Amino acid sequence: MEILKTKADMQAWSKNKKKQSRTLCFVPTMGYLHQGHVSLMEKGRPLCDELVLSIFVNPTQFGPNEDLSSYPSNIENDLLLAEKAGVTAVFLPHKKDMYPEHFQTEIKLQSLPRHLCGKFRPVHFAGVATVVTKLFNIVMPDMAVFGMKDYQQLQIIRQLVLDLDLDIRILAGEIIREKDGLAMSSRNAYLSEAQRASALSLSRSLDLARELVAKGEKSSALLRSKIEALIHSFPETEVEYISFCRPETLEEIEVIETKVLLALAVKVGKTRLIDNVLINPGR
Amino acid sequence: MEILKTKADMQAWSKNKKKQSRTLCFVPTMGYLHQGHVSLMEKGRPLCDELVLSIFVNPTQFGPNEDLSSYPSNIENDLLLAEKAGVTAVFLPHKKDMYPEHFQTEIKLQSLPRHLCGKFRPVHFAGVATVVTKLFNIVMPDMAVFGMKDYQQLQIIRQLVLDLDLDIRILAGEIIREKDGLAMSSRNAYLSEAQRASALSLSRSLDLARELVAKGEKSSALLRSKIEALIHSFPETEVEYISFCRPETLEEIEVIETKVLLALAVKVGKTRLIDNVLINPGR
Numbered sequence: 001m002e003i004l005k006t007k008a009d010m011q012a013w014s015k016n017k018k019k020q021s022r023t024l025c026f027v028p029t030m031g032y033l034h035q036g037h038v039s040l041m042e043k044g045r046p047l048c049d050e051l052v053l054s055i056f057v058n059p060t061q062f063g064p065n066e067d068l069s070s071y072p073s074n075i076e077n078d079l080l081l082a083e084k085a086g087v088t089a090v091f092l093p094h095k096k097d098m099y100p101e102h103f104q105t106e107i108k109l110q111s112l113p114r115h116l117c118g119k120f121r122p123v124h125f126a127g128v129a130t131v132v133t134k135l136f137n138i139v140m141p142d143m144a145v146f147g148m149k150d151y152q153q154l155q156i157i158r159q160l161v162l163d164l165d166l167d168i169r170i171l172a173g174e175i176i177r178e179k180d181g182l183a184m185s186s187r188n189a190y191l192s193e194a195q196r197a198s199a200l201s202l203s204r205s206l207d208l209a210r211e212l213v214a215k216g217e218k219s220s221a222l223l224r225s226k227i228e229a230l231i232h233s234f235p236e237t238e239v240e241y242i243s244f245c246r247p248e249t250l251e252e253i254e255v256i257e258t259k260v261l262l263a264l265a266v267k268v269g270k271t272r273l274i275d276n277v278l279i280n281p282g283r
Numbered sequence: 284m285e286i287l288k289t290k291a292d293m294q295a296w297s298k299n300k301k302k303q304s305r306t307l308c309f310v311p312t313m314g315y316l317h318q319g320h321v322s323l324m325e326k327g328r329p330l331c332d333e334l335v336l337s338i339f340v341n342p343t344q345f346g347p348n349e350d351l352s353s354y355p356s357n358i359e360n361d362l363l364l365a366e367k368a369g370v371t372a373v374f375l376p377h378k379k380d381m382y383p384e385h386f387q388t389e390i391k392l393q394s395l396p397r398h399l400c401g402k403f404r405p406v407h408f409a410g411v412a413t414v415v416t417k418l419f420n421i422v423m424p425d426m427a428v429f430g431m432k433d434y435q436q437l438q439i440i441r442q443l444v445l446d447l448d449l450d451i452r453i454l455a456g457e458i459i460r461e462k463d464g465l466a467m468s469s470r471n472a473y474l475s476e477a478q479r480a481s482a483l484s485l486s487r488s489l490d491l492a493r494e495l496v497a498k499g500e501k502s503s504a505l506l507r508s509k510i511e512a513l514i515h516s517f518p519e520t521e522v523e524y525i526s527f528c529r530p531e532t533l534e535e536i537e538v539i540e541t542k543v544l545l546a547l548a549v550k551v552g553k554t555r556l557i558d559n560v561l562i563n564p565g566r
Contacts, residue, residue, distance in 0.1 A: 007448055015450070021302075102532075104393035105412070105446035111387050129388070137448040163388035165290055165420040167298070249385075 001082065002089045007098070007138050010091045014052070014140040022049035026141035028132060031055035032072040033081045036176040036184035040145040041085035043173050052139050053082050054091040056098065061127030072189045091139060098134065106130055109156055109163075115250035116152045116243055116263050117274065128153055129160050136168055143169040147176075149183050151263060151276045152250060175275070177203065183275045190271040198234040198268045202275040205230055205242070209262050213279050218256045220244040231266055240265035240272065247278060256281050284365065285372045290381070290421050293374045297335070297423040305332035309424035311415060314338035315355040316364045319459040319467035323428040324368035326456050335422050336365045337374040339381065344410030355472045374422060381417065389413055392439055392446075398533035399435045399526055399546050400557065411436055412443050419451055426452040430459075432466050434546060434559045435533060458558070460486065466558045473554040481517040481551045485558040488513055488525070492545050496562050501539045503527040514549055523548035523555065530561060539564050 004010040017024060025044035029037050045051050055078055062068035075092070082090055106126050112118070113125035136144070146154045158170050176184045181203035182196075191199055205227040212223060224242045231237050244253050247261045256279070263276040287293040300307060308327035312320050328334050338361055345351035358375070365373055389409050395401070396408035419427070429437045441453050459467045464486035465479075474482055488510040495506060507525045514520050527536050530544045539562070546559040 011448070011450060019304075100445075102394075102442070103446050104395065105390060105443055106393070107388060107390050109387045110389070111385075134446075134448045137450065140450075159385070160388055162383075163386050163417075165294070165417045167294060167420065167423075 001087055003092060004089060005092050007093060010138050013089055017050050018140060024048055024050045024052055024141040026052045026139045026144040028054045028135050030057045031078050032074055032186040033078045034184045036147055036149060038081055038085050039176045040147055040173040041087060043171060044145045045086040047143060050088045051086055052089045052091060053087045054135055056093055058127060058131040059095060060130060061124050063121055063123055072186055107133055109159060112156050112159055112250055115245060116241060117265060120240055125156055129156060132157055136166055141168055143171055145171045145173050147173045149175045151261060187271055191268060195236055195269045198236050199273055201231040201234040201237055202264050202266055202273055205264055206262060206275060206277040210279055213256060213281050220254050220256060236269045238267040240267060284370055286375060287372060288375050290376060293421050296372055300333050301423060307331055307333045307335055307424040309335045309422045309427040311337045311418050313340045314361050315357055315469040316361045317467045319430055321364055321368050322459045323430055323456040324370060326454060327428045328369040330426060333371045334369055335372045335374060336370045337418055339376055341410060341414040342378060343413060344407050346404055346406055355469055390416055392442060395439050395442055395533055398528060399524060400548060403523055408439055412439060415440055419449060424451055426454055428454045428456050430456045432458045434544060470554055474551060478519055478552045481519050482556055484514040484517040484520055485547050485549055485556055488547055489545060489558060489560040493562055496539060496564050503537050503539060519552045521550040523550060
């Protein structure tokens, strides 16, 4: 497993592999890897000759009051997990290399970031779109894997790739959960034991909604109020949003008659957690 | 010379050439080609195995009161000039293919578009940056040639390539002029005979500034007032801007002591013309 610390080295490595007609799969991350990330690497591994992982805590996707300075890190463990998952190159760039003096370009999408997390994190998705485009141009992959836990991010990357005509296939990795249902997230490390129990309110909400929709409930408003009550029955919780929306455009749905995305953001203590599920009322 | 009318065909053509290790040079244009464009193709031709020309009047770089609907076109003649200049593929995309339904991505630079033409054409350079990025991703060139007449555009593309880590070498083509000094431009076709005479006020202004700087004049304010007087001595002229600025950042310079860009935009009748020159006071 090679470790590449500059854009120039990474790009040269990729160009060399491409010259040898080797196919590249890419998994971009912010590090502090967990089984969710591992599942993305495992998804990509059999599909290509080379598997590239990037670890970069991208400052431009954090708002001024967000957790950039405290974001957890454990590079040593990340490299162990990467090697075990069959990664052939790890890209570990420095901020100054990614954003040198005079850097001034931003990539923004119009509609997709107006929904869900984008409402509460106004700079987030421009930061994501810009850094992912940069990483794509540096790593030059044939395909890239993104997790469905960040569903809005996944949709934005899919649209970005279409809109900018990037010749990269985007693959979606399922949400990986702890045994009790909590979606894996690097931010789970922030939770106290009591908060860890309250964090279950998210996955329980998804279960509840799935059950009610299966029983024939079609009203988003009613479902939202039941979910909100459930979440607030757990201590230290504060709902940021509960959204039933179209899986493609993320536009709100009032009456659930076709496939719907239920997406949640909840603060548990100071930790902001998200989760989601696709629900098909037909089934 | 192949003519490719869809993104898919163009991208497949380029990928095939790259598989054969052929190098690609790219000249993006809006068509109605003149000797300025020809010089860009001639600059690129000896540097690569394949020379790709695109002709696309990009709607997103025109403001609401600009000349999108009247922009001149002569595809037949363009193809003749392209073939003569050694172009091996022409990309002629349709608007709907470049901007399908749900298209929503925009690329913006922070500082470079705040100067010169960007002040008067607020949407222009985001449109340029976005379409050029798309064209780069479709054509996948090793190098691309842009004319120095659109100096601000050239600087923006150079910065865009740096910022987005595009692996493309940007080459600059000299301004090509008519015998009497008028910079070649597709928009010269709009000029009446009388306006054609007044259009000379731009290149005459560059000559005047060069002379005065050579004689030791250092004050931008003084030079600007002399140029303005010269331009307005020609009928039907209206100065939009006269700028002495740093060639890299386009920031205004008050006292000319190092290399300076003099850039002009002048309306002659309803036709907006631009021109520029790099002046080195040391010489």
